[in-house]
Amino acid sequence: MVRAGIGLKPLLALHLAVLLGLGALLMSLAANRLLRYGMLVEFANSRRGVLLELGERLPAVCPGLLARQPCPGLAAWTRARTRLHPDLHALTVLDPAGRPAVSSEPGAGWDGLAGGSASSPPGLPAGWEIVELGRQARGLRTDVPVGGGGWRLQGTFLLADTDRAARRATASIALYAFLVAGGLVLLGFGLLWRLVVRPLDRLLRVAERASEEGDLAWLRDADLGNEVGRLGLSLGRMARRIEADRDRLRAQIAELERLNAHLHQTQQGLVRTEKLASVGRLAAGLAHEVGNPIAAVLGYVSMLRTERIPPEEAADMLRRVEREVERVDRIIRDLLAYSRPGRGSVAPHAPAALVDDALGLLRPQKKWKSITCAVELSADLPAVQVDADLLRQVLVNLLLNALDALPEGGHLWVRAAVAEAEPAGETRWVGGEPASFGLGELHAIQLPRGGAGLPAGRRAVVFSVTDDGAGIAPQDLPHVFDPFFTTKEPGRGTGLGLAICQSAVASLGGEIWAWSRPGLGTQVAFFVPAVAPPGL
Numbered sequence: 001m002v003r004a005g006i007g008l009k010p011l012l013a014l015h016l017a018v019l020l021g022l023g024a025l026l027m028s029l030a031a032n033r034l035l036r037y038g039m040l041v042e043f044a045n046s047r048r049g050v051l052l053e054l055g056e057r058l059p060a061v062c063p064g065l066l067a068r069q070p071c072p073g074l075a076a077w078t079r080a081r082t083r084l085h086p087d088l089h090a091l092t093v094l095d096p097a098g099r100p101a102v103s104s105e106p107g108a109g110w111d112g113l114a115g116g117s118a119s120s121p122p123g124l125p126a127g128w129e130i131v132e133l134g135r136q137a138r139g140l141r142t143d144v145p146v147g148g149g150g151w152r153l154q155g156t157f158l159l160a161d162t163d164r165a166a167r168r169a170t171a172s173i174a175l176y177a178f179l180v181a182g183g184l185v186l187l188g189f190g191l192l193w194r195l196v197v198r199p200l201d202r203l204l205r206v207a208e209r210a211s212e213e214g215d216l217a218w219l220r221d222a223d224l225g226n227e228v229g230r231l232g233l234s235l236g237r238m239a240r241r242i243e244a245d246r247d248r249l250r251a252q253i254a255e256l257e258r259l260n261a262h263l264h265q266t267q268q269g270l271v272r273t274e275k276l277a278s279v280g281r282l283a284a285g286l287a288h289e290v291g292n293p294i295a296a297v298l299g300y301v302s303m304l305r306t307e308r309i310p311p312e313e314a315a316d317m318l319r320r321v322e323r324e325v326e327r328v329d330r331i332i333r334d335l336l337a338y339s340r341p342g343r344g345s346v347a348p349h350a351p352a353a354l355v356d357d358a359l360g361l362l363r364p365q366k367k368w369k370s371i372t373c374a375v376e377l378s379a380d381l382p383a384v385q386v387d388a389d390l391l392r393q394v395l396v397n398l399l400l401n402a403l404d405a406l407p408e409g410g411h412l413w414v415r416a417a418v419a420e421a422e423p424a425g426e427t428r429w430v431g432g433e434p435a436s437f438g439l440g441e442l443h444a445i446q447l448p449r450g451g452a453g454l455p456a457g458r459r460a461v462v463f464s465v466t467d468d469g470a471g472i473a474p475q476d477l478p479h480v481f482d483p484f485f486t487t488k489e490p491g492r493g494t495g496l497g498l499a500i501c502q503s504a505v506a507s508l509g510g511e512i513w514a515w516s517r518p519g520l521g522t523q524v525a526f527f528v529p530a531v532a533p534p535g536l
Helices: 008-061 074-084 160-213 229-306 311-339 351-362 388-405 435-439 497-507
Strands: 088-094 100-103 129-134 137-145 152-158 346-349 372-377 384-387 411-421 427-429 459-467 511-517 521-529
Touching (some): 008 088, 008 137, 008 152, 008 160, 074 088, 129 152, 351 384, 351 388, 351 411, 351 459, 384 388, 384 521, 388 411, 388 497, 388 521, 497 511
Parallel strands (some): 372 411
Antiparallel strands (some): 088 100, 088 152, 129 137, 137 152, 346 384, 411 427, 511 521
């Protein structure tokens, strides 16, 4: 959901108002300082002339001043001067040491000048200082030489009229500045509205329409104006590239879907081919096993047809014929069920039943009777979530390979145990390590990468098919899962068995690996995820 915010127009107006308002304020402050400085300078220059004129007349007013005699007429003379100069506040005569000798201010005399504090802010002409006279009254004070011997006449002039004039001028300047700022705000907002806001607003509407309808032609062909022309051209080029990339992406997706379907068909064909190859190998081994019962059945039928046999013996022969026919039927049915294409449905299945089905297909083999097979399944094996036909094919392929590698009198072991990957990353065997691990390295199952491929926090059933045949050469072991790689004689293998086993186990969410040592034997193992117990 898009949160509501301040629009661009109010933001621009506020920004311009604040910016120009601050500019007007700074301009008025600067103008005020300059105006006050100019008025003070002009006032100081004019009053210095007045003070020089008064200094020339002072000896006539106070003839005994240089002898440090009192001058009672100084106050009256000062008052008389204020009629001509209303801003004259006080006159003080300073001796050569700079001390007040006589003053027109009440309470001032030889002991010092009564009055407020003085300061000399920057900008004043040399010799002038500002005097605070109380009640927010200010004065400007300076002194000029009078007579001889270092005597000086100090005058204090009121700044009330000057301050009032400065305030009036400052108010006028501030009003003018803010009026100008307001005009500039309106003018600037109008220009920004025309050059920026309106084109961007149009661009936003076009972009929203393009995003809602998915048609980039609105954005590509939009007339965005000259003000944001570069932005419009860039967005137009971007829209065209996006359209071209989208068309290419659609074409690539369609091609990938086609290739994926073709790859799936090819993969299913390879699985079917390998299954048929294993069916052929199974059928070749079953020829002798099926031939013997059929020969016996033919013999019994011939005897029953040509010879006079007592009813009891005839019934026994018929029972034997029925038993042999049922045996052949069971073998053929198992073979047909295995060769039939799988439904590809994943569901929980018992590992023991899957192993027994796979062994049932190999037990009728002639060579099976010349070897020893041990089936070791851990107690309470959990169900596995697999495609039963696919897992059965993996087991049959591994058992056929082991059977091909074994000489007469060889040994074959089919095992299944449960491993678990704990959340901390450690791997453990549920119920402890199988007892077969103590039989040597051929029988100890080493999970690849320390069990890193096991589902985290889940259990998995590990199947292994082990034989004590000739083994696989070290240089051939890394390639046993490569397609079309085989160490068998020509005509005895396609080189796809283990490759398809690897693909099948991976599709079931598991992993397959092989261990072998020449002269000792071979172990091929794989794991598939177990069904999670209730509550997980």
